[in-house]
Amino acid sequence: xxxxxxxxxxxxxxxxxxxxxxxxxxxxxxxxxxxxxxxxxxxxxxxxxxxxxxxxxxxxxxxxxxxxxxxxxxxxxxxxxxxxxxxxxxxxxxxxxxxxxxxxxxxxxxxxxxxxxxxxxxxxxxxxxxxxxxxxxxxxxxxxxxxxxxxxxxxxxxxxxxxxxxxxxxxxxxxxxxxxxxxxxxxxxxxxxxxxxxxxxxxxxxxxxxxxxxxxxxxxxxxxx
Amino acid sequence: xxxxxxxxxxxxxxxxxxxxxxxxxxxxxxxxxxxxxxxxxxxxxxxxxxxxxxxxxxxxxxxxxxxxxxxxxxxxxxxxxxxxxxxxxxxxxxxxxxxxxxxxxxxxxxxxxxxxxxxxxxxxxxxxxxxxxxxxxxxxxxxxxxxxxxxxxxxxxxxxxxxxxxxxxxxxxxxxxxxxxxxxxxxxxxxxxxxxxxxxxxxxxxxxxxxxxxxxxxxxxxxxxxxxxxxxxxxxxxxxxxxxxxxxxxxxxxxxxxxxxxxxxxxxxxxxxxxxxxxxxxxxxxxxxxxxxxxxxxxxxxxxxxxxxxxxxxxxxxxxxxxxxxxxxxxxxxxxxxxxxxxxxxxxxxxxxxxxxxxxxxxxxxxxxxxxxxxxxxxxxxxxxxxxxxxxxxxxxxxxxxxxxxxxxxxxxxxxxxxxxxxxxxxxxxxxxxxx
Ligand SMILES: Nc1ncnc2c1ncn2[C@@H]1O[C@H](COP(=O)(O)OP(=O)(O)OP(=O)(O)O)[C@@H](O)[C@H]1O
Ligand SMILES: [Mg+2]
Numbered sequence: 001x002x003x004x005x006x007x008x009x010x011x012x013x014x015x016x017x018x019x020x021x022x023x024x025x026x027x028x029x030x031x032x033x034x035x036x037x038x039x040x041x042x043x044x045x046x047x048x049x050x051x052x053x054x055x056x057x058x059x060x061x062x063x064x065x066x067x068x069x070x071x072x073x074x075x076x077x078x079x080x081x082x083x084x085x086x087x088x089x090x091x092x093x094x095x096x097x098x099x100x101x102x103x104x105x106x107x108x109x110x111x112x113x114x115x116x117x118x119x120x121x122x123x124x125x126x127x128x129x130x131x132x133x134x135x136x137x138x139x140x141x142x143x144x145x146x147x148x149x150x151x152x153x154x155x156x157x158x159x160x161x162x163x164x165x166x167x168x169x170x171x172x173x174x175x176x177x178x179x180x181x182x183x184x185x186x187x188x189x190x191x192x193x194x195x196x197x198x199x200x201x202x203x204x205x206x207x208x209x210x211x212x213x214x215x216x217x218x219x220x221x222x223x224x225x
Numbered sequence: 226x227x228x229x230x231x232x233x234x235x236x237x238x239x240x241x242x243x244x245x246x247x248x249x250x251x252x253x254x255x256x257x258x259x260x261x262x263x264x265x266x267x268x269x270x271x272x273x274x275x276x277x278x279x280x281x282x283x284x285x286x287x288x289x290x291x292x293x294x295x296x297x298x299x300x301x302x303x304x305x306x307x308x309x310x311x312x313x314x315x316x317x318x319x320x321x322x323x324x325x326x327x328x329x330x331x332x333x334x335x336x337x338x339x340x341x342x343x344x345x346x347x348x349x350x351x352x353x354x355x356x357x358x359x360x361x362x363x364x365x366x367x368x369x370x371x372x373x374x375x376x377x378x379x380x381x382x383x384x385x386x387x388x389x390x391x392x393x394x395x396x397x398x399x400x401x402x403x404x405x406x407x408x409x410x411x412x413x414x415x416x417x418x419x420x421x422x423x424x425x426x427x428x429x430x431x432x433x434x435x436x437x438x439x440x441x442x443x444x445x446x447x448x449x450x451x452x453x454x455x456x457x458x459x460x461x462x463x464x465x466x467x468x469x470x471x472x473x474x475x476x477x478x479x480x481x482x483x484x485x486x487x488x489x490x491x492x493x494x495x496x497x498x499x500x501x502x503x504x505x506x507x508x509x510x511x512x513x514x515x516x517x518x519x520x521x522x523x524x525x526x527x528x529x530x531x532x533x534x535x536x537x538x539x540x541x542x543x544x545x546x547x548x549x550x551x552x553x554x555x556x557x558x559x560x561x562x563x564x565x566x567x568x569x570x571x572x573x574x575x576x577x578x579x580x581x582x583x584x585x586x587x588x589x590x591x592x593x594x595x596x597x598x599x600x601x602x603x604x605x606x607x608x609x610x611x612x613x614x615x616x617x618x619x620x621x622x623x624x625x626x627x628x629x630x631x632x633x634x635x636x637x638x639x640x641x642x643x644x645x646x647x648x649x650x651x652x653x654x655x656x657x658x659x660x661x
Contacts, residue, residue: 053659062570063655083574090572097658101567105238110226115571118228118580161571173658 007073008168008200009036009059014068015221016054028054030221031068036169036202041195044204045211046218052204053173055218059202060093060171061085073168090115094162096187098174100154102146102161108138111146112160125164132160136190152183159190170194172203176210228577232584239557246553246589246638247596253539253546254597254634255604258626260535262605265621267531270610271524278520282513289509304343304479306334306464309489316493320439321351321365325460328448330487334464335373338486342479345467346373347394350451350460356444358421359412365443368451371396393467399447401430407441422446423454464490543633547641550589554582554645565649566657575650582646583639590635598630 016029028051036042046052057063059070061077070077072092077085102111112129113121121129133139136156141149146157155175162170170191176184188210195201203210204218211217217225226234236243307316308324316322331348334340350368355361372392374382381389397403402422404414409432414420416432422444435441452458466479480492558565565578602622606614 057655057658060570062658086569086572086574088572089570095570101563101570101658103564103567105234106226106231110231110234113226114231114568115573117226117231117568117573118577120227120230 006037007035008038008040009202010034010069010071011055011059012069012071014055014058014070015066016051016058016063017066028221029058029065032218032221032223034059034216034223036200038198038200039195041192041201041203043210043212043215044202044218045206045208045215046204047206050206050218051221052206052218054221056171056173056202056204060095061089091165092168094165094167094170096155096158096162096170096172096175098177100151100158102154102157104146107145108142108149108157109133111157112164114161115165128164128166129160132163136160136186151178152180152186155179155183155187159187163190163194168199170199170201172201174205174207175203176207177205228580229584232581232588235561235581236585236588239560242553242557242560243585243589246550246586247593249546249549249553250589250593250634250638251597251600253542253637254594254630255601256542256597257539257601257633258598258630259601259605259608260531260539261623261626262602262621263531263609264528264535265623266606266609266617267524267528269617269621271521271528274524275517275520278517282509282516286509286513304466304483305493306330306466306483306487307491307493308462309491311462311491313491313493319353321353322462325350325457325462326490328452328459328461330490331373331461331464333486334466334483335375338482339376340479340482340486341377342482343375343466344378345393345465346375347371347465347467348373348448348461349463349465350448350455350457351462352451352455352457354423354455356422358423362408362412363442364408365439366451366455367443367445368448369394369396369445370448397430397445397447399450400427401447402427403431403433403445404429405433405441405443406435408444425450425454543637547637550586550638550641551645554586554642555648557585558582558645558649561649562652562657565652566654569652569654570658578650578652579646582642582649586638586642586646587635590638591631593638594630594634595627597634598627 011032011034014029014032014034015027018026018028020026032055034042044052044055054063058065061070061072061080064078072088075088077088080088103114106114109129112132113125116122116125133142136159138153138156138160141153146154149157155178159175172191175187175191179187191201191203215225216223307313307322308326311322311324328348331346334343335346347369352366354364354366356364372389372394374386374389376386378389379386381391383390402420408414409429414429414432416429418429420427420429427446433440433443433445448461452460466483483490483492568578569575603614603618606617606621610617
């Protein structure tokens with residue numbers, strides 16, 4: 001198998017069954033295994049309802065699976081308490097969503113720096129934010145409220161926010177779903193760069209165009225490829 | 226950007242939410258702080274009113290006393306010493322004494338006896354006569370040599386001890402007359418004019434001011450001339466002892482002192498006048514006390530009413546503000562579920578999420594307390610006494626109460642925001658992100 005030191009994320013026998021009150025349980029994930037190493041950019045495709053988002057949330061320490069383990073850099077994330085898990089997310093995991101989820105009353109730079117709350121950013125973090133603003137071509141729009149940004153710019157801000165803390169793992173749920181081709185290309189390139197610099201990316205999408213020889217396909221909670 | 230900056234930015238983004246909270250807590254604190262200021266202003270007003278009333282009454286009492294002093298001096302025969310055979314009943318009926326006694330009775334009292342309790346001693350010869358030169362008009366003719374100097378009043382006398390420096394009843398110089406006001410009017414006589422009386426020529430020195438007594442139909446002249454004109458040499462009919470008694474009780478003692486020197490004279494006591502004076506003073510004091518008590522009671526009642534109202538209104542306003550703020554925060558949290566989910570996903574702790582809302586509530590509380598405090602204080606003063614509100618603004622301000630408000634209001638806001646803030650901390654980011 002692979003070198004353990006290289007492994008960033010390992011999902012083993014991961015299952016998730018939703019039990020909505022008054023309705024039949026929904027098995028969204030069943031016994032999924034997956035391993036991500038440094039430099040990996042893993043794409044997972046699947047139709048709507050196949051369990052992509054469920055997989056991502058479980059992997060991102062945001063939703064406790066019904067069974068199975070999520071091991072990141074040697075730590076079983078769901079063995080941690082919820083506050084420790086939050087701290088883990090802050091330090092080691094970056095998220096990018098289809099809906100961007102920016103904070104509407106903060107400008108670009110504050111949105112990027114929001115993960116430095118409550119204490120505020122260090123000089124180093126501020127410099128890194130500047131670097132990201134430049135890298136994603138947001139310099140001219142820096143002072144704008146996010147409501148005035150184009151969707152492409154918004155996703156670039158979200159990406160910068162995810163990368164600020166230099167996480168080991170980047171989780172992306174349909175990051176290009178709302179973007180035009182040019183912006184989608186920028187976002188995908190940034191993710192590729194991130195993995196090439198030693199990070200690991202897990203990208204879920206229903207867009208088959210993003211499939212590659214190494215990508216997996218999810219269907220009703222199972223990997224079918 | 227720290228947490229407080231974050232809170233500030235959210236506040237300026239959702240101004241309505243903040244302002245609505247601010248207004249409610251300001252209003253509550255207005256009522257809350259108006260209450261003690263109002264009560265203080267009322268107390269102060271009461272004190273001023275009572276003080277003014279007291280001063281006015283004191284002024285009135287002094288004036289009343291002054292009036293009595295003047296009355297006592299002008300008519301003020303504290304004691305009337307009459308001849309041994311005088312018939313007091315006839316004296317009352319006739320208005321003048323009919324008997325006489327030797328003139329040296331007066332000097333016996335004043336000089337030989339030198340009775341300490343007798344201050345002003347005035348020998349008078351009094352008799353009803355018809356004024357032939359004025360068509361036979363009936364007058365009471367009074368002759369006096371003026372006050373007899375008594376040795377014990379040395380410091381009020383001239384150096385030779387023969388006359389008063391400023392007598393309370395000036396003597397009538399020979400050749401002059403003083404006439405009562407009714408008489409002067411009836412006979413059309415004016416001060417300064419010359420006239421004749423019983424064949425002698427006089428100058429009318431003064432028309433005496435009206436008194437509503439027999440004085441108004443009297444004519445005053447020098448004793449020596451009157452004795453000669455009426456063939457009553459060495460005789461007088463009354464010795465007036467003026468202003469010699471201060472208390473009704475000591476009258477008996479004075480009578481005893483007089484009888485020691487003039488055992489058989491009759492003494493008419495004008496004690497009723499002294500009593501009247503004492504009584505009047507007592508009545509005035511009583512009336513004053515009643516008025517003060519009533520005023521005090523009225524003010525106390527007002528004060529109690531205001532206190533009861535304040536005791537009810539302030540807590541009610543606080544409760545209402547607390548509820549309103551609770552719902553505002555509930556709404557604020559609901560509006561910000563997405564944001565909270567993201568922050569939580571990005572790793573913010575449950576505590577920090579709580580703090581975001583509690584800081585906001587503290588800001589509302591502090592600002593609301595300051596606004597409400599000064600507004601309440603000002604309104605209370607304007608309500609009680611608009612004219613002096615500005616003058617008393619600082620005087621009736623209590624910094625301790627401001628401090629208390631600055632603690633109470635944020636505390637109330639924290640309390641009101643607590644449950645919604647807790648709810649915000651417990652938002653499940655996974656649910657939020659799935660919902661989106
Ligand atoms: N909270 C929930 N309660 C009940 N069922 C749920 C819940 N969340 C998701 N599901 C169900 O679990 C299954 C997997 O959902 P999931 O959102 O992971 O799919 P997805 O692949 O991300 O779909 P999409 O492409 O539409 O985003 C679906 O059948 C969905 O209806
Ligand atoms: Mg999904």
